[in-house]
Amino acid sequence: MNTKGTAPDGGFGIYIHWPFCAAKCPYCDFNSHVRHQAVDQDRFAAAFERELTHFADLTKGKTVQSIFFGGGTPSLMKPQTVERILSKVSGLWSIDDEVEISLEANPSSVESERFRGYRAAGVNRVSLGVQSLHDRDLKLLGRLHDVKTALKAIETARSTFPRLSFDLIYARPDQSLEDWRAELQQALDLAADHLSLYQLTIEPGTPFYTLYHAGKLVVPEPDVGAEFYALTQDITTAHGLPAYEVSNHARPGAECRHNQVYWRYGDYVGVGPGAHGRITVGASKLATAIERHPETWLENVETHGHGKVEDQGLSEEEQGDEFLLMGLRLTEGIDLQRYEKIACRAIDPRRLSALIEHGMVEKIDETRVRATRDGFMVLDAVVADLAA
Known part of the structure; x- marks a missing residue:
């Protein structure tokens, strides 16, 4: 594992949560919302700028190693919105010369011109939510794209950004180990330098949870899930993308630096609806949480300068527990x-x-x-x- 340049304190990053999606996937328990009318992006961008300013006052002297646009579907943002936010970040903090700026995108929201706009704004890494390379399973997972669209999005991303990752979900209903072996091999041939490979989990409050407990959705038993996991490790290692974290695989040097800030228990500012953060203020490590509902968050930021609903100091024991929980996910x-x-x-x-x-x-x-x-x-x- 290449840890050259690792900050002794885990580093410092900025997470920006864009909460909107074109549709809600049935397995997803993230803070994502569907709006059937156009989102006022100028108003949201101004709110992000205000909330970033609030947190900059608490984290003076920090140097930003990573910025991550997550969601939701950040690729529904206009490039001008991304550019405004990045400009604000660079005006508030020092920026590392090798800063990683990642943006999550769904294949169905990829447009070449939009991607070029993100690149011009400063984004240098994109993470595509592909999830499956089979059309039948994409429909099951509630995705709005098909395999042809996903492959085109991968091609567009690869030609636009220096670094590319995409996600796949395995241990899906009716998926065999041999099915997954072939699909993973295809994924590895698509020349991404990073893959996030997640075992399907049934999360409370999701449509999949309801179907599962009604006996209408069958997923592999835990021992079979373990076989899927072992096969995943063997294949990715053999192809030069070993796991550096439980679900994340990369060529050496292509690890996601932003997620490493989390796992190495660094500090990170989280802004936007539902975002969480960990920041050191004086001798205290604070856990921050932001209002989840987008429009309520917007009003709170416009009124108070931030949307925080939690700002809690963590005890030494709690910090130690979090350090173990995050750090032991890493192969380092x-x-x-x-x-x-x-x-x-x-x-x-x-x-x-x-x-x-x-x-x-x-x-x-x-x-x-x-x-x-x-x-x-x-x-x-x-x-x-x-x-x-």
């Missing part, structure tokens, strides 16, 4: 000395030894440990054991 693992500094306590050596003995955790060197492949499969239990 965690630094035990940094954990002690954050949590003001050491991990119980007996618990660590027991997890190593059972093949759940392994030592990298004298100060770093990481979860094994078996440990990744039960990561929540591993974290709970170490945090006890």
Whole structure:
């Protein structure tokens, strides 16, 4: 794992949440909303500028290593909206010379001219929500694009941006291991330098959750899901895109720097409806959360300068738990000395030894440990054991 240039404190990033989608996918529990009338993008852009200013006052002296437009569907934003937001960020903070600026896009909202506009605004990495390379499954997943559209979007993105990632969901209903092997091979041949590969999960409050509990949606049993996961690791590693995190794979050097800020327990400002953040103010680490409803958020920002509904100081124990939860997702693992500094306590050596003995955790060197492949499969239990 290439960690050259890694900030000792995990780094600093900006997350911008665009909450609107053309349609709501039945498996999605993200804060996304469908609006049947045009969104007033000038008004929203002005609100993003105000909320960024609020957080800049709390994070003076920071240098931005990454900016991430997530959603929702950020590719529904006008390039001028993206440009306004990026201009505001660069006016409020110092920007790293090698800053990563990512934007999520759905294939159905890709237009060559729009993509060129994003590139001109400064976006240098795009992440496409492809999700499947089979038309039948795209319909099942509620996607608005077909495979032909997805392939064209990948081609357009590859010719426009220096870096490209796309997402796929596996362990779908009626999908066999051999089906997934062929689909993943096709994905690897499409020359992205990064893939996000997620096992389908049934989230409460989604239409899939209702169908699943009514017996109308059948997904693979956990042991079969483990086989899907193992096959995914074997194939991606063999093709030079090993996992650097539980669900993320990249060629060496092409890891998503913004997500690494999260997983390395850095600081990040989250703006926009439903965004979350972690920022260090003085000696305190604050957890911030923003109003989820887009129009309510808009009114709150226009009235108060921000849409925060939570601004909570985290205890040393809570910070330590979050550090473990995030850091053990990475194949580079965690630094035990940094954990002690954050949590003001050491991990119980007996618990660590027991997890190593059972093949759940392994030592990298004298100060770093990481979860094994078996440990990744039960990561929540591993974290709970170490945090006890």
